[in-house]
Amino acid sequence: MNDYLEIKNLYFSYNDDNQGIKEPRKVIDNISFNIQKKSLLCILGPSGCGKTTLLKIIASLVPPSAGKVLFDGKVLKNPDAGRILIFQDDNQLFPWLNVIENISMPLRLSNINGREKIALDIINKVHLTGFENYYPHRLSGGMKKRAGIARALATSPDLLLMDEPFGSLDAQTRKKLHKLVLEIKEKTDLTVIFVTHDIHEAIFLATDIAVMGKSGTIAYQTKNNFSGISDFSVTGFSDFYNKLYSFIDEP
Ligand SMILES: Nc1ncnc2c1ncn2[C@@H]1O[C@H](COP(=O)(O)OP(=O)(O)OP(=O)(O)O)[C@@H](O)[C@H]1O
Ligand SMILES: [Mg+2]
Structure with missing residues (x-):
């Protein structure tokens, strides 16, 4: 199988303003990695190591300082509906629209016909039928996340970038949403990059795991043989867990 998404020698710097002088x-x-179609890459890493920045570059919301992102062999420069980023800590729903209107919004913006049927089908996929x-x-935190995922999936993106999407939820709700992510992956051709602090979450969901080091590099990268297990x-599970932990906790 060909590599679907290729990240090649990516560099990025923010220009900090130090008393009027840009530094x-x-x-x-220098981050490089490849992802195959239908895989789910979990990116682990300490706070502030650049995970969100990396996702923004992959979504073409921020241009890299050097290097490139290729998707299906083509260099990506502009955002498009094929790559959807679910932002960290974002309540993505429009409060003045109900569930079906929220989910139909990107379909309306893209002038897609048969919106109601598509939206109802996705609502069913994320188990929100009846709401x-x-x-x-009027929705619980978990239901809001489901609706947010449904809206992200409405236009059938190829790549879903999820930035710590379930961080604020209780353990039970997270478990349900983990199952939902795996279910959606099973039923679609979706490729996912999922950023998390939680090693358990990464092992349960991922086909592949990358750990970012504090210095904005990939410290460790591996296939995950324990998907669906916690x-x-x-x-071998605890050895694997401890290995990942050791890279996150590097001094
Ligand atoms: N818009 C910005 N301008 C300047 N610096 C920024 C900006 N956004 C992020 N940074 C800095 O870049 C570094 C990486 O930030 P980023 O948000 O990518 O980290 P992260 O790994 O996602 O962290 P967390 O796990 O806490 O979400 C941090 O030091 C942060 O302070
Ligand atoms: Mg972040």
Whole structure:
């Protein structure tokens, strides 16, 4: 299988303003990796190491200082509906629109016909059938996340970039949403990059795992042989967990 998404020698610096003098500060330092279609790459890493910045570059919301992002062999320069970023800590729903209107919004913006049927189908996929007419304030945190994912999926993107999407939720709700992500992946051709602080979450969801170091590099990259598992009694699980932990916790 060909590599679907190629990240090649990516660098990025923010220009910090120090008393009127611009000083570049390196955040991404020569990152390269490839992702195959239908895989789910989890990116782990300490706070501030550049995970969100990396996703913004992959979504073409921020241009890299050097290097390139290729998708299906083509260099990406501008944002498009094929790559959707679900932002960190963002309540993505429009409070003045109900669930079906929120989910239909990107379809309306893209002038897609048969919007209601598409929206109802996605609502079914994220298990929100019966809540089509609810406004966001009447939904639980987990339901809002489901609706946000549904809206991101409405235009059938190829690549979904999820930036710590479930960080604020309780353990039970997170578990349900993990199952939902795996279910959606099973039913579609979606490729996912999922940023998280949580090693358990990464191991449960990922086909591949990359750990970013503090200095904006990829410290460790591996295939995940424990997808769908969160049980320390499974042979090799705790060694794998500890290995990932050691790279996140590097001094
Ligand atoms: N718009 C910006 N201007 C200047 N510096 C920024 C900007 N956004 C982020 N940074 C800095 O770049 C570095 C990387 O930030 P980024 O948000 O990518 O980290 P992160 O790994 O996503 O962190 P977290 O896990 O806390 O979300 C941090 O030092 C941050 O302060
Ligand atoms: Mg972040």
